[in-house]
Amino acid sequence: MKKSSIGLCGRVISILGLMAIVLSIYLPAALYLEAHSVPIDKTVLTPPFERLAGNAFAIYKRPAVPPADTVNEPRRSRAVVFEDGTMLGPGHSPHSEINAIGRGRYSYWSEGENVAVIVFSTSDNSDPNTNGKTYRLIDPDVQDPYKAQLKPGSSAN
């Protein structure tokens, strides 16, 4: 019985020692990462953009935003596409118009269980992969229900 108690104490001390080593390596690295952490702007649409046809480009991978337009609700989406801070439009445009005319027309569209896709054109019908401009998808209706608990410098988006 005594031997077992000593064994347990020894084991606890060994485990605590190992934990101390792990945490002493971890803590400086974690504090460094916390101090140098740069939150990603999740509204930014990151290239590559896939050229569909004519002036239309598409991006499938995007941050979560409220529901996109569908066949049954073609004007449901409230999301807006920005080009370097300038709002593009009109939204909810038919894809044929985005292809043929472009000039900032866009659509945020989903079909069934497929991933919602942003089909858009640039303001000058240039290629968004190479024109050096930044594109954002922003939902103006996004309200943080816990705005009062936001850390200083944090935003709802």
Place this chain on the structure above:
Amino acid sequence: MYKILTRRSSSQAVPLINKVYHEHGKVVVFNNLDALVGLRPKPVRRHRTLILLLAYIAVSCTSFYFVQERYSYLGFFAEPDRIDLMAAIINVLPLISLFGVFLFGRFSFGYCLSFYFFTILLGYCWIAPSSIYGYDSHLATLSILASAVTFAVPAVFLVPDRPKFPEISPAYFERCLVAILIISAAVLVAGASYDFKLAKLSEIYLYRDQIDFPRPLGYAIGITTGALLPFAFTCFVFLRRWGHVAVTTALMFAAFPITLAKLSLLAPIWLTFLLLLSRRAGPREATILSLLVPMLVGLIAYALQRSGLVPNDLLFGTINFRMIAVPAMTIDIYSDFFSRHVVTHFCQISMLKQLVSHCAYAEPLALVMAKSYNFGVLNAPLFATEGIASVGPVAAPFIAMICGFILALANGASARLPWRFVLVSSGVVVPAFLNVPMTTMLLSNGAATLCLLWLLTPRSLFAR
């Protein structure tokens, strides 16, 4: 191969029976059969465990990949491309090195729980590089990796002995088991008087949020379904009281229309699966296979559904998505939320909330997440709740370590019980830990009650 010798010692009046085992030309003498059984050729078993662990990691990662692909339309996962796949593989490599813990650790409750947690933390590390949220996933991944180590090492390697106190007699214990059945039936009848709905599996989410038991009854139902019934089921199986097993099974099924929890419906099937598995495999292998087999079944079902041979992917959705991937996803969501919002300092725990004058969040964390992410009520495991939500990612590994030491006490409560008994009787509590904070699990979902029952179980019951 075995010789049984009788040796008389001058100092001993009773003959001591020794067993002799010849291994590689050496003769080893044993005083008891357990030690003899323990001298199976270990390298072969470790080899089997290693192969199973590697297969498990490969299957888990494949499962996470297909879950991301299948459920990205929900808007909580990104659809993985080739770059995401490479980033995910690189991101899980440090955590995979933790599999040594499961290769060399001995089976215990802590071992089993740590292995289940390992799976969801693997899932988190898989999805973190392609997370659609804007938080710093490098810090969160490092924190989760450190938390995995600081939790698993004490939970697996610290097995204190059971405190010594007079045991209750097996006959009296059997009467206590019958009393457990009567109490469980009474709790379920009381629960049914508040809520009883025969809903399809696909409809349970429509009704579950409407269930509102008085708090003491809610606790009693959680303890009954999580601890009392699975414990009684396992005891009756070990005692071969098949009539009582049938009654316990019926009570477990009866809990489903009251709680509308899938785990209640599947509990008897799941416990039987664990029982059969433990007859065929060793303790480590049974633990690994208890997740590997369902995950493989889910993947096969998904492949069949994709090839049009089965109409839906219910199994893949239930096992690979809901049971395994959603807990990993909750860590992603909690990490995002608490990267921008103040932490709780544990005031989400009901008892502490009453003591603290000002708590940043008036509602339970699951509701806070429901309002913020529109994904329904999102409960989460201890790494997300007691860890990230309470103290933030930097300090989370310290909390994980404390939780690991607390879980080591459960190892002590179940010490000297047959490993199969521990595996099966904890069969409901262990998967529930993946979705529920540790404090809730201990107090209202039956984990502490189960430990108490293990402590009181007479060890002589299994010597018969």
